[in-house]
Amino acid sequence: MALLAAYGLQGYFARERAGELAKLSARAESLARAVDRELRGYIDLTEVLARSRHLRTGDIRAFGDLARDAAGGANGPGGYFALLDRTGQHLVNTRLPISAPLPRTINPDALRHVLATGRAAVGDLEISPTTRDYMSVTRVPVVIDGEVRYVLAFAPHQAHINDVLRDVDWPQQWLASIVDGQGRIIARSNDYRIGTQSVWDETRRALGLTGAGWLEGTDRDGRDCVAAFQASQLSNWYVYVWVPRDVLMAPERAARWPLLGGLAAALLTSMLAAFVAGRSVQSAIGRVLQVARGLGQGQPVSFDNTHMQEANEVGVALVKAARQIAAREEHARLLLRELSHRSKNLLAIIEVMARQSERASRSRAEFLERFGARIASLSRSHDLLVSQNWQGVPITELIRTQLTPFADPVEQRIKMDGPDLVLRPEASQNIGMALHELGTNASKHGALSVPDGYVRLSWKEFHDSAGNARLEMSWQEIGGPPVVMPSGKGFGFAMLDSIVPSALGGLAHLDWREDGLVWTLNVPAESAVAASAG
Numbered sequence: 001m002a003l004l005a006a007y008g009l010q011g012y013f014a015r016e017r018a019g020e021l022a023k024l025s026a027r028a029e030s031l032a033r034a035v036d037r038e039l040r041g042y043i044d045l046t047e048v049l050a051r052s053r054h055l056r057t058g059d060i061r062a063f064g065d066l067a068r069d070a071a072g073g074a075n076g077p078g079g080y081f082a083l084l085d086r087t088g089q090h091l092v093n094t095r096l097p098i099s100a101p102l103p104r105t106i107n108p109d110a111l112r113h114v115l116a117t118g119r120a121a122v123g124d125l126e127i128s129p130t131t132r133d134y135m136s137v138t139r140v141p142v143v144i145d146g147e148v149r150y151v152l153a154f155a156p157h158q159a160h161i162n163d164v165l166r167d168v169d170w171p172q173q174w175l176a177s178i179v180d181g182q183g184r185i186i187a188r189s190n191d192y193r194i195g196t197q198s199v200w201d202e203t204r205r206a207l208g209l210t211g212a213g214w215l216e217g218t219d220r221d222g223r224d225c226v227a228a229f230q231a232s233q234l235s236n237w238y239v240y241v242w243v244p245r246d247v248l249m250a251p252e253r254a255a256r257w258p259l260l261g262g263l264a265a266a267l268l269t270s271m272l273a274a275f276v277a278g279r280s281v282q283s284a285i286g287r288v289l290q291v292a293r294g295l296g297q298g299q300p301v302s303f304d305n306t307h308m309q310e311a312n313e314v315g316v317a318l319v320k321a322a323r324q325i326a327a328r329e330e331h332a333r334l335l336l337r338e339l340s341h342r343s344k345n346l347l348a349i350i351e352v353m354a355r356q357s358e359r360a361s362r363s364r365a366e367f368l369e370r371f372g373a374r375i376a377s378l379s380r381s382h383d384l385l386v387s388q389n390w391q392g393v394p395i396t397e398l399i400r401t402q403l404t405p406f407a408d409p410v411e412q413r414i415k416m417d418g419p420d421l422v423l424r425p426e427a428s429q430n431i432g433m434a435l436h437e438l439g440t441n442a443s444k445h446g447a448l449s450v451p452d453g454y455v456r457l458s459w460k461e462f463h464d465s466a467g468n469a470r471l472e473m474s475w476q477e478i479g480g481p482p483v484v485m486p487s488g489k490g491f492g493f494a495m496l497d498s499i500v501p502s503a504l505g506g507l508a509h510l511d512w513r514e515d516g517l518v519w520t521l522n523v524p525a526e527s528a529v530a531a532s533a534g
Contacts, residue, residue, distance in 0.1 A: 008282055009263075013252050015289070020248055021214070025228040027168075028241040029212065031176055032230035034164050039234045042138040043120045045070070046154040049081065050142045055150065064092040079160070082153045083142075086115060091150070095130050103129040107137070114139045114151050122235035124180035125195055128155065134194045136161070136186060158194065161187045173247045175219070181236025200227050200240045215242075284311035291318045295325075350375070370491075377402060377436035381429050392422040392530035395431075399457060402432050406439035406448050407455070413448060418459035421471075427504055427528040431473070431521070434500045437492040438475050438519060446517055447480030454478055461525055469525035470506075477516035485512040504528055 049070055054063035060083070067081040071094040083092035088105035096102065105111050110123045120140040128135045135155040142150035165176055165187055177188040183201035185193055203217050204210075215227040219242060227242035263278075284306040294301040301322045303315035358367050380401050384393045395418070400410050407413035423431060438455075439448070447453030459473040477483075486493075493510070496519055501508040506523025 004278075008278060012282075012285070016252055017249070020251075021226070021228075024174075024226065024241055024243060024248075025212070025214070025230075027170075027174070027176070028228040028230040028239055031164070031168060031178075031241060032232055032239040034168070035161075035178060035232055035237065035239060036234050038160065038164050039122050039138070039232070042154055042156060043122070043140065043234070046081070046138055046140040046152055047120065050140045050150075050152045055083075055142055056144055060091050064094070064098070067092055068094045079154065079156045082155070084111060084151045084153065086149070086151075093130065095128075095155075105129070110137070110139060111151055114141050115148050118143065118148055122232075122237075124182050124236065125184050125186060134158070136180070158187075165189045171243075174241065174243045176239065176241045179238045179240060186237065198240065200229065200242065201238060204229055204238070215240075219244075280307060284308040287311065288315050288318070291315050291322075295322045350378070373440065374433070374436065377433060378429065381432035384432075385425050385428055390425050392424055393428040395421045395423055395459065398423060398428055398432055399435060402435040403439045406443040413454050415454060415456045416458070417456070418473075419461065421459070421461070422530045423528055424530045427523075430500045430503045431528075434496055434519075434521070437495050438517075441492060441517070442477055442480070445481070446483070447477035450480055453480040461529065469529075471521075471523055471525045471528045473521045475517070475519040477518070480516055482514050483512050483517055 049067060052063055052066055054060070054066060063083065067083070071080050080095035081092065082090050082094070084090055084105055088108050088111050090102035090104065093100075093102055106129050107123065107126050110121065110126075114121050118141050120138065123137045123139065125134045125136055127133070135158065138154045138156075140152050140154075141148040142152050144150075161178060165178070166189075168176070168189075170176065170189060175189050177198060177200070178186045179198045179201045180186055183198050183205065184195050185198050187194070199217070199220050200215055203215050204213075207215075209215075209229070210231065212230045213228070215229060217225065217227070219225045219227075223244045224246075225242045225244050226248055227240050229241075230239045232238065287303065287306060288311050291301045291303050295318055301319055303312075303319045305312050306315075354371055358371075381393070381398065384398060384401055396416060399414065399416060403410050403414055442448040442453075442455060447455055454477075456476045456478060457474070458476075459471065461469060461471055464470055489497075497508055497510055501521060501523065504521075504523040504527045506521065506527070508522070509520045511518040511520075
């Protein structure tokens with residue numbers, strides 16, 4: 001019985017050691033994901049800025065102002081952008097005053113790599129040409145007319161990477177570092193030593209290991225340690241998490257002698273009691289480990305109470321954690337599906353808008369003006385929906401937001417009459433686009449083009465002869481110049497006459513009265529109205 005008990009304890013200690021090593025590996029993997037999330041943020045920010053229309057039009061000065069706003073507003077002090085031409089000459093550098101001479105790149109190899117591949121790249125540590133400090137640079141190609149014309153570089157403040165380590169709740173005496181592709185330390189949890197060579201990276205390279213794994217050796221302070229490493233998915237960087245072997249083995253050493261002493265005492269008093277106690281403890285721990293393994297493998301888990309309160313608490317907590325993880329995963333899948341659906345709808349609307357605006361435009365400048373205004377209108381509706389968590393938009397708020405560019409203040413030029421209604425998301429977008437087209441026409445040719453003109457905008461809910469609830473909205477221009485029906489029917493006419501009513505399953509009518517344009521929309525209430533404030 002003593003030998004069996006000792007064997008069982010040895011197995012228990014082995015599982016404990018394996019558990020600690022698994023925690024070490026999980027921390028390295030988690031930290032690598034955190035680093036990649038930070039790098040993805042740098043790449044996304046730089047790619048968005050690289051698509052600026054100022055670069056396509058060659059307005060470098062305007063782009064420089066935009067880059068300075070982005071560097072100061074989105075990333076805090078110290079982060080800066082640099083725009084380089086294909087020779088490596090800086091055209092914009094937000095770290096320097098506007099009138100200061102601009103340097104050339106000190107890393108032409110990284111520049112040539114981005115030019116050759118046409119893909120974003122996160123570089124290793126390099127010396128800043130302006131501050132002479134270490135920095136890591138994210139470079140993104142600027143593609144214009146199918147050609148990589150510039151490279152946009154972003155250098156975050158070093159504190160941003162350090163924050164990734166500080167945001168992690170580390171166990172006592174656990175250490176971590178982020179290392180670039182040359183083995184130089186980018187950030188370290190216990191000091192701010194940057195640019196020195198990592199002993200762990202030297203060991204990993206000597207063993208020919210890549211990706212993820214384990215290392216044993218001596219750290220920079222001469223301690224015998226165990227380390228886990230994990231490669232970044234977005235760069236050549238590696239993450240190392242290590243702990244002194246004494247710290248790793250401390251729980252086992254602390255538990256070994258009390259357990260063996262208790263076993264000896266139990267054997268001396270009653271071998272039978274020792275046997276029962278050992279089996280009961282092993283059974284309870286086995287159940288908890290079984291639940292933990294199932295949780296780790298993503299399987300449905302359940303836990304039957306044992307006689308040990310501690311094991312019961314851990315088992316119940318593991319089952320609860322499994323349910324919460326499953327619920328979060330399902331919620332994440334729902335959010336992704338909803339985001340995909342909304343994105344596809346929005347892209348379809350923009351595609352139609354672009355095609356129709358191009359057909360109706362006589363010049364590129366006219367197309368850019370019309371398309372830009374319509375995108376701005378769609379963006380305003382989208383902002384309202386986001387502020388309302390996509391639950392719908394109050395109709396009066398939608399009207400004010402869309403017509404303010406044409407009639408400010410809205411209340412003096414737009415006479416609104418109707419109940420407080422909340423429009424569904426799709427109705428908010430479509431009616432918002434219709435209001436933009438009506439406001440544009442009225443400000444150029446209709447009632448809003450003269451000081452004394454105004455618009456009467458009314459809406460109501462009613463039931464038709466079949467008892468179906470419907471929403472009717474009417475736009476009537478008053479006091480404007482005489483109306484002349486246009487000879488051609490462009491995108492605005494199509495939007496008002498067919499696109500908007502068709503999207504909402506209803507009808508619309510345009511009446512080109514001489515004393516003022518009248519537009520009437522009649523749609524089923526269920527496709528337009530989300531709720532009534534009254």
